[in-house]
Amino acid sequence: xxxxxxxxxxxxxxxxxxxxxxxxxxxxxxxxxxxxxxxxxxxxxxxxxxxxxxxxxxxxxxxxxxxxxxxxxxxxxxxxxxxxxxxxxxxxxxxxxxxxxxxxxxxxxxxxxxxxxxxxxxxxxxxxxxxxxxxxxxxxxxxxxxxxxxxxxxxxxxxxxxxxxxxxxxxxxxxxxxxxxxxxxxxxxxxxxxxxxxxxxxxxxxxxxxxxxxxxxxxxxxxxxxxxxxxxxxxxxxxxxxxxxxxxxxxxxxxxxxxxxxxxxxxxxxxxxxxxxxxxxxxxxxxxxxxxxxxxxxxxxxxxxxxxxxxxxxxxxxxxxxxxxxxxxxxxxxxxxxxxxxxxxxxxxxxxxxxxxxxxxxxxxxxxxxxxxxxxxxxxxxxxxxxxxxxxxxxxxxxxxxxxxxxxxxxxxxxxxxx
Amino acid sequence: xxxxxxxxxxxxxxxxxxxxxxxxxxxxxxxxxxxxxxxxxxxxxxxxxxxxxxxxxxxxxxxxxxxxxxxxxxxxxxxxxxxxxxxxxxxxxxxxxxxxxxxxxxxxxxxxxxxxxxxxxxxxxxxxxxxxxxxxxxxxxxxxxxxxxxxxxxxxxxxxxxxxxxxxxxxxxxxxxxxxxxxxxxxxxxxxxxxxxxxxxxxxxxxxxxxxxxxxxxxxxxxxxxxxxxxxxxxxxxxxxxxxxxxxxxxxxxxxxxxxxxxxxxxxxxxxxxxxxxxxxxxxxxxxxxxxxxxxxxxxxxxxxxxx
Numbered sequence: 001x002x003x004x005x006x007x008x009x010x011x012x013x014x015x016x017x018x019x020x021x022x023x024x025x026x027x028x029x030x031x032x033x034x035x036x037x038x039x040x041x042x043x044x045x046x047x048x049x050x051x052x053x054x055x056x057x058x059x060x061x062x063x064x065x066x067x068x069x070x071x072x073x074x075x076x077x078x079x080x081x082x083x084x085x086x087x088x089x090x091x092x093x094x095x096x097x098x099x100x101x102x103x104x105x106x107x108x109x110x111x112x113x114x115x116x117x118x119x120x121x122x123x124x125x126x127x128x129x130x131x132x133x134x135x136x137x138x139x140x141x142x143x144x145x146x147x148x149x150x151x152x153x154x155x156x157x158x159x160x161x162x163x164x165x166x167x168x169x170x171x172x173x174x175x176x177x178x179x180x181x182x183x184x185x186x187x188x189x190x191x192x193x194x195x196x197x198x199x200x201x202x203x204x205x206x207x208x209x210x211x212x213x214x215x216x217x218x219x220x221x222x223x224x225x226x227x228x229x230x231x232x233x234x235x236x237x238x239x240x241x242x243x244x245x246x247x248x249x250x251x252x253x254x255x256x257x258x259x260x261x262x263x264x265x266x267x268x269x270x271x272x273x274x275x276x277x278x279x280x281x282x283x284x285x286x287x288x289x290x291x292x293x294x295x296x297x298x299x300x301x302x303x304x305x306x307x308x309x310x311x312x313x314x315x316x317x318x319x320x321x322x323x324x325x326x327x328x329x330x331x332x333x334x335x336x337x338x339x340x341x342x343x344x345x346x347x348x349x350x351x352x353x354x355x356x357x358x359x360x361x362x363x364x365x366x367x368x369x370x371x372x373x374x375x376x377x378x379x380x381x382x383x384x385x386x387x388x389x390x391x392x393x394x395x396x397x398x399x400x401x402x403x404x405x406x407x408x409x410x411x412x413x414x415x416x417x418x419x
Numbered sequence: 420x421x422x423x424x425x426x427x428x429x430x431x432x433x434x435x436x437x438x439x440x441x442x443x444x445x446x447x448x449x450x451x452x453x454x455x456x457x458x459x460x461x462x463x464x465x466x467x468x469x470x471x472x473x474x475x476x477x478x479x480x481x482x483x484x485x486x487x488x489x490x491x492x493x494x495x496x497x498x499x500x501x502x503x504x505x506x507x508x509x510x511x512x513x514x515x516x517x518x519x520x521x522x523x524x525x526x527x528x529x530x531x532x533x534x535x536x537x538x539x540x541x542x543x544x545x546x547x548x549x550x551x552x553x554x555x556x557x558x559x560x561x562x563x564x565x566x567x568x569x570x571x572x573x574x575x576x577x578x579x580x581x582x583x584x585x586x587x588x589x590x591x592x593x594x595x596x597x598x599x600x601x602x603x604x605x606x607x608x609x610x611x612x613x614x615x616x617x618x619x620x621x622x623x624x625x626x627x628x629x630x631x632x633x634x635x636x637x638x639x640x641x642x643x644x645x646x647x648x649x650x651x652x653x654x655x656x657x658x659x660x661x662x663x664x665x666x667x668x669x670x671x672x673x674x675x676x677x678x679x680x681x682x683x684x685x686x687x688x689x690x691x692x693x694x695x696x697x698x699x700x701x702x703x704x705x706x707x708x709x710x711x712x713x714x715x716x717x718x719x720x721x722x723x724x725x726x727x
Binding site for chain 2: 243
């Protein structure tokens with residue numbers, strides 16, 4: 001059984017929480033005491049029906065205002081898969097939450113209200129999913145019950161959305177007509193949409209092929225921690241602990257360690273004393289080398305004939321997440337990339353992207369909260385990176401404000417600086 | 420760019436994927452913090468977390484101490500189990516005692532037969548973190564336990580008052596955790612955030628992890644209170660209208676004897692427990708924890724004050 005990670009997004013009233021509540025409820029993942037609490041609260045709030053949205057809107061502030069203020073995680077499983085939902089609010093000002101949820105997602109679930117059609121918010125979510133390279137997008141055209149399950153209404157939205165998505169880099173997109181409130185096409189296929197011949201949402205999520213979404217080609221092993229037992233039993237033991245960030249590693253592989261450039265061979269791959277024949281993403285293991293060379297945290301183990309880019313001048317798309325300060329040329333920040341922490345200076349803001357029209361503003365002087373732009377950075381030490389579209393692990397970084405320690409930016413590497 | 424298909428053989432099971440994520444988090448904290456500690460109660464979640472820590476560093480020892488916030492009202496079996504595990508792993512155990520805090524007058528105990536020391540743990544925990552200058556504390560909380568926990572980060576930033584501010588959390592992207600703090604601040608780390616109760620049990624079965632016997636069905640003297648079965652112990656006062664009887668029960672969570680209920684169960688082996696948990700219709704906290712029943716937002720309020 002594999003894990004499928006989903007990020008959900010939607011506008012304030014398009015029924016996202018209700019849809020998740022429905023998925024949890026119909027897949028029997030809701031417990032009786034949770035349901036009783038929701039029923040009681042619904043009644044207390046004067047709602048005519050049991051408000052499934054209350055299953056996910058957890059904090060008091062959210063219940064009072066009827067909104068979702070942050071990323072919340074939900075779990076359910078079927079005999080086929082374990083699902084993790086990163087549920088993000090649809091507010092304009094919360095782009096950063098959507099980016100956060102999408103960064104680890106296999107699938108982005110986007111909701112569109114069948115009555116309203118494709119609004120700016122839907123386009124924004126599709127764009128962010130493509131920017132974060134979420135491999136699969138599922139568009140749920142919701143509230144079909146309020147448009148009499150009209151095939152025309154469904155097709156109009158599907159065509160409009162497809163036209164917009166064709167301008168984005170989206171590998172796989174699927175449309176499903178649903179009613180989250182009534183349950184149509186959520187778990188079971190609905191008799192109300194005889195014209196729809198696709199799968200129900202849950203069935204689609206269960207069957208989607210995701211194991212090929214990982215990079216299994218470029219061996220990348222960022223060293224996280226050096227294991228030195230300092231005990232008599234393991235006197236000369238030296239192991240490099242980390243999580244495989246790409247490719248398949250095996251004992252006997254020739255390797256090179258960056259930045260030193262020393263070469264060696266993999267002596268063993270192990271976890272908890274158990275010897276492994278191979279390791280691949282996202283396994284956490286210990287790699288031991290034949291030769292006693294100097295390797296420390298922040299170094300990268302890879303193959304001599306397949307190495308990442310090494311450089312200090314990089315171009316990246318950055319989503320800015322700070323409410324209190326802006327990203328401007330000359331600004332210095334802390335940068336964390338794989339297991340490597342360096343400092344970085346913003347050399348140039350090449351353009352700011354209007355995420356509604358996808359137009360570029362090359363005159364922009366700064367990025368403020370929830371804005372996205374192409375940025376040139378210079379780092380104090382070299383990074384060992386790949387293009388984000390090739391490897392989400394070695395192609396991503398976060399930016400940290402050195403004064404407040406807040407995480408203020410999410411970066412997706414394009415490549416060596418072009419300027 | 421389309422990447423070539425991976426072979427089916429490279430699927431990673433959900434338990435292995437969760438394990439890999441947790442180990443990554445535990446190592447990251449060990450690498451980036453100066454004085455981490457791991458909270459350990461002997462309950463199943465902390466036992467699994469400690470097992471993951473062992474796996475993360477083997478053959479080296481776990482490079483941080485463990486700490487127990489002890490209300491003094493836990494079950495004897497749990498204390499014995501705790502000491503045995505810590506001993507086997509060669510760890511140093513710090514016990515922060517709620518009883519000592521009561522004796523010192525730092526906290527005041529609730530009165531009445533239904534009193535619980537649960538809430539007092541917060542002060543003791545915060546004091547102990549300060550006293551030992553721990554800059555990171557691992558906790559075994561899971562997001563599926565409760566609605567407020569569903570919004571918690573893996574690295575949960577705490578200011579110098581240990582407060583959790585749900586509206587002002589650091590965004591957490593990819594597997595890149597921001598552990599930067601100032602003097603006096605700390606991070607609570609939840610490496611098993613993405614595990615569910617069922618995942619825990621399946622993993623306990625797969626890895627053959629030892630747990631206190633209370634988790635498996637056994638005969639016990641109990642009485643019913645507020646719709647829950649409570650064990651008779653020196654820490655609870657049985658009221659006149661409460662009838663004591665013997666029942667085959669097991670515990671789904673192990674908090675204080677004073678606020679942790681048990682459930683009727685015949686599940687006396689790991690396989691039976693997994694089967695029971697997979698089919699259960701009550702959350703573990705709803706079924707057995709009086710401390711979460713105070714109000715809809717009980718956990719949210721306690722967390723803001725610095726609770727686990």
